[in-house]
Amino acid sequence: MPYTVDMSAAIAKFPEYTFICPLTPSEQKAAFHVKDAAGTDLCLKLIAPHYERDRLDREIQAMQSINNPNVVKLVEYTFSSKPGDLRHYTVEEFVEGQDLQALLTFGTIWPTKRVAEFFSGVCDGLTALREKEIVHRDLKPANIRVRPDGSPVIIDFGLARHLALPDLTQTAAGAGIGTPKYFAPEQFEGTKHDIDHRTDLFALGIMLYEALTGESPFYSPAMTTRAQLQQAVCHSTVHLSKASFLGLDPKWQTLLRRLLEAERAKRPADAAQVAMILKRLGGN
């Protein structure tokens, strides 16, 4: 369930900001497009009381350590608790534009040059995460903003994991949090030790497939259970025989096949490698 806060209540609590409109909330945060006193557009996120502090600290740490145009910037983090007045929020760069979700729709096929340009930008963002040993773990179209100039920005680090630090998940499995439609096999069937930067590359592969073919490689609206999706992601190769896939240039097929490998060793080594290939395929 998304955490929501009534905008009038938020306005009362944060008079220093001019509220423009509510944004899509997540389970952990209610979000608003606001302007500060200088008129700068920002994204104010009010943190749900149930959000674990440790996890939040990690998220903040992750965002603070990265400075890349393809990764959203954290402007401020505040936690203050006075009797009757709990203020717990983040202020992030407001990314103008729209979610990738609005552009990656069934039946819409992007020109390959545009695919190469856009997703090499996503790869640049993922490379910045990799340099800090951070795995996003919930990469999906709803977590990628598209600026008016068409460049991508990765947002929402609520489930990000810092690989150099102990995992916060208490369960032995611990891999299966996030959005199943963009899960890698190890998120369905692996343990938390199996999650690494190539988990994000699998999600990238799904989005690339959607952009190039206009359909999802694994998900279909006829699926009614998570188990069906899991079966498709972990064991099916139907996506490699779909007409829309087979109609692609063989080089694009090779890249998609590789990104969607069940075994991580068979996926590209990192987003930088994918970016290089995309730039080559896009003719840049």
Add this chain to the structure above:
Amino acid sequence: MRRGVWHQCGDRSQKLVQEQLGQGAGVGVILSPRDLSRENAITYSESYQKAGADVLIDYQFYVPDFTNALLGSYPISSFRRSVSALNKISDQDLITFQNELRADHSALKASAVIAPAVVYEAGRTDILQLNSRLFASAKEVSSDLSIPIYASVVLGRSVTSSDQTMQSVLSQATAMSCDGWYFGFEFEDERIPSSREMVRRCCVAGLTLACTGKPVLHAYAGPMGLLSFGFGATGIAIGHSQNLWKFTRDRWAPPSGQGGGGDAPARYFSRALWGTIVYPDETSQIPAALRNQIVSQSPFCAPVSANLQWNRWDAGKHLVYILAQQYSSMAMEADPRKNANAAIDLLGNALTLHMAIQQNNVFLADDTNAYQGNWKLALEDLLKDGKADFDFLELMP
């Protein structure tokens, strides 16, 4: 990582390597602290670099509690202990470990750091974690010295027993953010690996690493290095001694006897046979026409042409030279598939030649014709089953 032949040092290799470099054979040298004191390593490193070679040091933590007097001259050897003891290495100890690593690499002016690592074993998450910690530590040293870091991926027999287990371990090992791979594959204890299945699996593992886009240095390759450029390797490590022709932990087992091969006659390595033939016992039995076909010229085999006495040291130098010549010429070709096909052709011709020798009722010792056919089949399997991998390699700039 420079593309071409790397000399894998072992016991009494140092001068041989100098001679080879003097003949223009090889682009780099991998020092073996098991066989060379730290003081001498620094001296030799300088001379190799003067000859134009890059220098690396392989600490050989493969049997981590193995030690000897030469290893003892490297302060880092204080960390040579059992895997279970190494697993408990404290953060403070890791800092000392790092300092020793930094001091050695700095003194040797090494071109990169090969991260010390234990041999990967199936089902051993402790080893995965240990190697990951050692790698992280070595990576900081490489960063301090502004040189690349190569992750060691040495697959033990328990890992290479099935494709699935191997891929699963490779998935963990390749999570490391490195600049290249130092790759070893443990074979059964035989003179030269001959199992089609195991050789194929070695090539599959190498190809998987090559597909990461990072250079692969095939360690302990020896004559089997003929296949390495075919799976996308960048460097091939060769040495004169048989215990450098494949990775096996027996190299670090306590010596069981006098060793040294006694008075065994010299083995002549023939490019055409891609194997050895005993000199002069076997070479003299072969008709002159066939003998001419198996001759491979090198600066170290003049006595063979004149039917004079030839010693085993020169036979070792000849072997290294011939391997280096062959691999250097293959290194000029960037396309792994073309290199695989070139190796297949060479092995096919070797089989034909072996058959011709047998038709003259000469049966070579050392099972020297036991592997060529299986290597050829293994490469053919690789080309067929690894098509997607080769296609992916071609995508890379």
